[in-house]
Amino acid sequence: MISEKFLAGYNFYRKNVAPMIREQFEEYESRIAVGIAGEGSDCFGYDDYVSRDHDFGTGVCLWLTDEDMELFGDELGKAYDTLIDTHPGNNLTERLRERRGVMTIRKFYNNILECDCYNANDDMSADTWLALNHTCLATAVNGEVFRDDLGAFSSFRRVLLSYYPDTVWKIRIIDELHRFAQAMQLRTLYVAR
Secondary structure, three states: OOOHHHHHHHHHHHHHHHHHHHHHOHHHHHHOEEEEOOOOHHHHOOOOOOOOOOOOOOOOEEEEOHHHHHHHHHHHHHHHHHHHHHOOOOOOOHHHHHHOEEEEHHHHHHHHHOOOOOOOOOOOOHHHHHHOOHHHHHHHHOOEEEEOOOOHHHHHHHHHHOOOOHHHHHHHHHHHHHHHHHHHHHHHHHHHO
16 A cells, blocks of 8 residues: 555556556566655655655656666666656656666665665675664665565565664664763763863
8 A cells, every 4th residue: 555645656657657667668567666765755755745845756766676777777767767857747856866767776775775785685694784874774665665576676675674683783782882881971071070
């Protein structure tokens, strides 16, 4: 079920993007994941018809595997850009164009989490978990996925949503407690003066 906040994006996908994919990329249709996720308040479901102050516009993300990007990604990107440019009322800013459109699953996750973390085998080592930007985890799993027949985008999303492995969770707790203790020591020194 698509939430009301994502209904406009879903309707754009259903009425415009899906038919374009079906007509021009029928043999690859089941390999293209589509949704709205990533950076931006709209991906968290905060934007609505009243709050359209910045980076608000029609558009969706189309996620491909690395192999599919090589195979047909450029053509899909051109077709999508043409669709966006000819869509009535399109007001995509340059920044929003960077966050929408055709991209690899790897690029999507690695750019948001600021490390090479995407693994098509749906696992991450403890070192990778510790290397990623933890403040961006919500950004990596927000939004709505409208279609993902292949399951590659959603399966890695589930890895992130399953929470930290036990060892990583304990290391993160220790690190945060250590930072807190350091901050309190500095505060105590400052107050004592």
